[in-house]
Amino acid sequence: MGTARRAPVPKDMSCAEVFARVQEYLDRELNPDEVEAVKAHLDYCPPCARGFVFEESVFETVRLKLAASACPEDLMARLRECLEACDES
Amino acid sequence: MSVTPALDARREFESLLEPVATVAYRVAYNFTRNAEDAMDLVQDSTVAAFRSFDTFQKGSNFRAWFLRILTNRFYKSRKRGRVETTPIDEAEDVFLYRQAARAGLLGNDDDPARLVLDRFDVEAVEAALDRLPDEFRDAAVMYFLNDFSYDQIADVLGVPVGTVRSRLHRGRKILQRALWDVAKQRGLVHGDGPEGAGA
Numbered sequence: 001m002g003t004a005r006r007a008p009v010p011k012d013m014s015c016a017e018v019f020a021r022v023q024e025y026l027d028r029e030l031n032p033d034e035v036e037a038v039k040a041h042l043d044y045c046p047p048c049a050r051g052f053v054f055e056e057s058v059f060e061t062v063r064l065k066l067a068a069s070a071c072p073e074d075l076m077a078r079l080r081e082c083l084e085a086c087d088e089s
Numbered sequence: 090m091s092v093t094p095a096l097d098a099r100r101e102f103e104s105l106l107e108p109v110a111t112v113a114y115r116v117a118y119n120f121t122r123n124a125e126d127a128m129d130l131v132q133d134s135t136v137a138a139f140r141s142f143d144t145f146q147k148g149s150n151f152r153a154w155f156l157r158i159l160t161n162r163f164y165k166s167r168k169r170g171r172v173e174t175t176p177i178d179e180a181e182d183v184f185l186y187r188q189a190a191r192a193g194l195l196g197n198d199d200d201p202a203r204l205v206l207d208r209f210d211v212e213a214v215e216a217a218l219d220r221l222p223d224e225f226r227d228a229a230v231m232y233f234l235n236d237f238s239y240d241q242i243a244d245v246l247g248v249p250v251g252t253v254r255s256r257l258h259r260g261r262k263i264l265q266r267a268l269w270d271v272a273k274q275r276g277l278v279h280g281d282g283p284e285g286a287g288a
């Protein structure tokens with residue numbers, strides 16, 4: 001994967017360093033070393049662990065809300081009409 | 090002869106389009122912020138995609154391919170038009186969590202985030218998303234409406250994956266602040282201070 005390299009992960013991360021990686025951790029976009037370092041921190045730091053759970057839930061909820069927004073019921077029918085017109089021209 | 094090759098192609102295209110039409114509309118709606126423009130964009134993208142259907146690699150990700158076409162068409166139309174959003178400050182990490190804690194909203198619930206976010210309806214979340222500057226919003230729309238990896242988002246938006254990474258990182262922080270601002274404006278939560286915390 002052509003991922004741009006970022007700063008290497010310190011062995012013992014501070015809370016701030018852990019939080020800077022919360023989203024990429026949740027998105028499974030960290031490399032295995034980084035995942036280990038974050039996990040190690042979360043194991044002994046309940047405030048960070050709570051923050052991670054909160055963060056995950058915030059963005060999951062945003063996802064769910066956006067996925068529930070209105071959509072015209074006849075959408076596919078209208079797209080079919082466009083295609084039909086397009087085929088005939 | 091019952092089925093012409095052209096009709097065959099159209100049926101195949103339609104069967105691929107059907108499962109992604111709704112998400113394409115929602116992406117278009119969050120891009121254009123307007124139901125009519127969203128419909129125009131999806132229709133226009135549908136015709137454009139069908140016309141270049143022979144460039145679609147069978148078996149690859151149709152959703153990503155279609156959304157790339159839709160995004161490109163949106164970018165072309167945006168050049169003439171859209172009012173710039175006012176940039177808003179980036180928030181500290183886990184901003185919403187800290188604000189909610191300060192406002193005494195967290196309690197002992199198992200899922201405190203839901204407790205906070207349940208105060209928002211879909212429209213309030215969309216309003217918060219709309220406060221993001223364009224480049225952050227585009228990445229966030231792709232991220233939240235699709236189960237895409239950063240690589241796929243990079244491909245759809247036509248930017249390097251490092252750019253996606255940093256836009257999502259900042260975008261999500263800005264979004265947290267925007268959510269909080271919208272919640273305050275609409276009276277869904279009160280203030281930043283600890284007044285609700287029983288102090």
Ligand SMILES: [Zn+2]
Nearest residue numbers: 014015045048
């Ligand atoms: Zn910590």
